Amino acid sequence: xxxxxxxxxxxxxxxxxxxxxxxxxxxxxxxxxxxxxxxxxxxxxxxxxxxxxxxxxxxxxxxxxxxxxxxxxxxxxxxxxxxxxxxxxxxxxxxxxxxxxxxxxxxxxxxxxxxxxxxxx
Amino acid sequence: xxxxxxxxxxxxxxxxxxxxxxxxxxxxxxxxxxxxxxxxxxxxxxxxxxxxxxxxxxxxxxxxxxxxxxxxxxxxxxxxxxxxxxxxxxxxxxxxxxxxxxxxxxxxxxxxxxxxxxxxx
Amino acid sequence: xxxxxxxxxxxxxxxxxxxxxxxxxxxxxxxxxxxxxxxxxxxxxxxxxxxxxxxxxxxxxxxxxxxxxxxxxxxxxxxxxxxxxxxxxxxxxxxxxxxxxxxxxxxxxxxxxxxxxxxxx
Amino acid sequence: xxxxxxxxxxxxxxxxxxxxxxxxxxxxxxxxxxxxxxxxxxxxxxxxxxxxxxxxxxxxxxxxxxxxxxxxxxxxxxxxxxxxxxxxxxxxxxxxxxxxxxxxxxxxxxxxxxxxxxxxx
Numbered sequence: 001x002x003x004x005x006x007x008x009x010x011x012x013x014x015x016x017x018x019x020x021x022x023x024x025x026x027x028x029x030x031x032x033x034x035x036x037x038x039x040x041x042x043x044x045x046x047x048x049x050x051x052x053x054x055x056x057x058x059x060x061x062x063x064x065x066x067x068x069x070x071x072x073x074x075x076x077x078x079x080x081x082x083x084x085x086x087x088x089x090x091x092x093x094x095x096x097x098x099x100x101x102x103x104x105x106x107x108x109x110x111x112x113x114x115x116x117x118x119x120x121x
Numbered sequence: 122x123x124x125x126x127x128x129x130x131x132x133x134x135x136x137x138x139x140x141x142x143x144x145x146x147x148x149x150x151x152x153x154x155x156x157x158x159x160x161x162x163x164x165x166x167x168x169x170x171x172x173x174x175x176x177x178x179x180x181x182x183x184x185x186x187x188x189x190x191x192x193x194x195x196x197x198x199x200x201x202x203x204x205x206x207x208x209x210x211x212x213x214x215x216x217x218x219x220x221x222x223x224x225x226x227x228x229x230x231x232x233x234x235x236x237x238x239x240x241x242x
Numbered sequence: 243x244x245x246x247x248x249x250x251x252x253x254x255x256x257x258x259x260x261x262x263x264x265x266x267x268x269x270x271x272x273x274x275x276x277x278x279x280x281x282x283x284x285x286x287x288x289x290x291x292x293x294x295x296x297x298x299x300x301x302x303x304x305x306x307x308x309x310x311x312x313x314x315x316x317x318x319x320x321x322x323x324x325x326x327x328x329x330x331x332x333x334x335x336x337x338x339x340x341x342x343x344x345x346x347x348x349x350x351x352x353x354x355x356x357x358x359x360x361x362x363x
Numbered sequence: 364x365x366x367x368x369x370x371x372x373x374x375x376x377x378x379x380x381x382x383x384x385x386x387x388x389x390x391x392x393x394x395x396x397x398x399x400x401x402x403x404x405x406x407x408x409x410x411x412x413x414x415x416x417x418x419x420x421x422x423x424x425x426x427x428x429x430x431x432x433x434x435x436x437x438x439x440x441x442x443x444x445x446x447x448x449x450x451x452x453x454x455x456x457x458x459x460x461x462x463x464x465x466x467x468x469x470x471x472x473x474x475x476x477x478x479x480x481x482x483x484x
Contacts, residue, residue, distance in 0.1 A: 003124070004124045004208050011211065011212070011215055015218065019228055021231060024231045024289050026173065028170070029288055029289060031159075031165070032163060032166075032398075033288050034159050034162065034192070035156070035160055035162070035163045035281060035398055035402075036288060037159075039277055039280075039282070039398075040278075041152050042153060042274055045274070046149075046271055046274040046275050046278060047271060051152065052147065052148055056148075064203065065205050068200060068205060069213065069214035072207055072210070072211055073214070075192055082173075082174055082177075086193055089186045090132065090190045090193055093190035094133075098136070101140060103140050107140055107141045110410040150409055153408070154409050156274075156277055157406045159402075160277075160401075160402030160403070161399075163395055166395070167399060245366070246450050253453065253454070257460065266473045268415070269415055270408040270411055270414035273401075273405045273414065276404065276405070277404070280394075280397050280398040280434075283394050284394045284397070287391040287395070292390065293389060293390035293391035293394065294389065294444070298445075303445065307445075308459070310438060310442060311449070311453045311456035313401075313434070314438060314449055314452070317431060317434055320431065321431060324416055324424065324427065325416070326428050328431065328435055329367050329370070331428045331429065331432040334428075334432065335432035335433065336375075336378060336432075338429070345382050349382055350382070350383040350384070350386070
C-alpha cells in the first residue's frame with residue numbers, strides 16, 4: 001500500500017484533483033499524452049550518436065530526466081484509470097517475454113520474435 | 122533499496138544480460154523503443170470514444186496492460202542506463218508543474234502553460 | 243519529373259545542402275524525427291473532442307498546418323534517402339489494403355484486419 | 364487539380380467511402396493514427412545503426428516502404444478533413460525554417476533553433 005507506485009499514484013491524483021483535470025483524463029487521451037511525452041523524450045536523442053550522459057551533457061540530461069518523469073506520470077495516471085497494477089503487469093509480461101525470446105536462441109540478436117521464428121524455421 | 126523500481130530494474134537487467142542485449146541498449150535506441158511501445162499502446166485506443174475498461178473489453182484490456190508493461194520496461198531500462206532515479210524525477214517535476222500550473226489559475230482548463238500565459242496576460 | 247513530390251524533394255534537398263545537414267540524415271534519424279513531428283501534431287489534438295477546424299480555432303489550425311508540413315518534409319527526405327517513390331508506395335499499399343479489408347466485410351467497422359479475421363472465423 | 368496530392372486524396376477518399384469509415388476520421392483520431400504509423404516505421408530502424416537500404420535488406424525495405432505509405436495516407440486524409448493544401452503548407456514552412464535556421468549560422472550543426480539562439484547570444 002505504501003509502495004513507490006502507490007505514492008506516485010497519490011501524488012498525481014492530488015495534482016489532478018486540485019486542477020479539476022480528471023474530466024480530460026479518459027484512457028484514450030492519456031495514451032495520446034503518453035505518446036507525446038515519449039516523443040519529447042526521443043527528440044533529445046534524435047540527432048545524437050548514442051545519447052549517453054557524456055554526449056547529452058548536464059543541461060540536456062536534466063531535461064531528459066524531466067521528460068522521463070512526464071512519461072511516468074501519464075503511465076501511472078493511465079494505470080490508475082484502468083485499475084492496472086504496473087508491477088504485476090511487468091512481472092506477467094516478463095514471463096511471456098522469457099517464453100518468446102529463449103535466452104539460448106536469441107543471445108546477442110535483437111530481432112523481434114516473429115523474425116526470430118521466421119529465420120528459425 | 123528494495124523498492125518497486127529497484128526490483129523492476131533488477132528484473133530487466135537479468136533478462137537483458139541473459140540475452141546479451143545490453144549492446145543494443147544505447148539511450149538513443151531505448152528512447153526510440155519507448156516511443157514505439159507508447160504508440161502500440163495508443164493504437165488500441167485510436168478509434169475508440171474514451172477507451173475505458175467497458176469499451177475496451179476484457180481481451181483488449183489485457184493487451185493494453187501488456188503494452189503498458191512494455192513502456193515501463195523501457196523506461197526503467199533507460200533510467201538504469203542514465204542513472205536516473207525515477208521517483209525523485211517525478212517528485213522534482215511535480216514541483217515544477219505546481220509552479221507552472223497554479224491550481225487557482227488553471228482549474229478545469231487543460232490548455233498548456235504557454236497558452237495559459239498567453240491568455241492570462 | 244516535375245510532379246509535386248519531385249518539387250518538394252528538391253526544395254528539401256536544397257535546404258539541407260545549404261546547411262550541410264545531410265550528415266545527420268541517416269534513415270534511422272529521419273524516422274525518429276518523423277515520429278517526433280507526428281507527436282507534435284498529435285499534441286494539438288490530445289485534449290480536444292474531435293479537433294475539427296471550428297474546435298481548433300484559427301491560430302491552432304495554422305500551427306497544425308505547420309506540423310503537418312514538418313511531417314511531410316521528413317517523409318519526403320526519408321523517401322529521397324531510400325529511393326522510395328511515395329506515390330507508387332501508396333498505390334501499392336492501397337491494393338494490399340483492398341485485399342485485407344474487403345468493403346463488403348468491414349463496412350462501418352474500424353477494427354483492424356486481424357481482429358476482423360478473428361471475429362470472422 | 365490533377366496533381367499527385369489530389370490523386371492520392373481521391374484514392375483515399377474512395378477507399379474510405381466504400382467502407383463507410385469517414386465516421387471514425389475525426390482530425391483527432393487521424394492524428395493519433397498518423398503517430399501510430401510513424402512509430403511502426405521507426406520500429407524497423409530502432410536497433411539498426413543507420414538503417415540504409417543495405418542494412419535494412421530487401422524484405423525490410425519493402426515493409427518500410429509500406430509503412431511510409433501508411434503515414435502518407437493518414438497525412439493526406441487529415442489534410443482533406445482540415446482543408447489543408449500540403450504543398451503550400453511545406454512551402455510556407457520552409458520560408459519560416461529559412462528565417463529560423465540561417466544557412467551561414469547553422470552550417471553542419473543540427474541543434475534546434477532555440478539552442479542555436481541560446482548558444483549564439
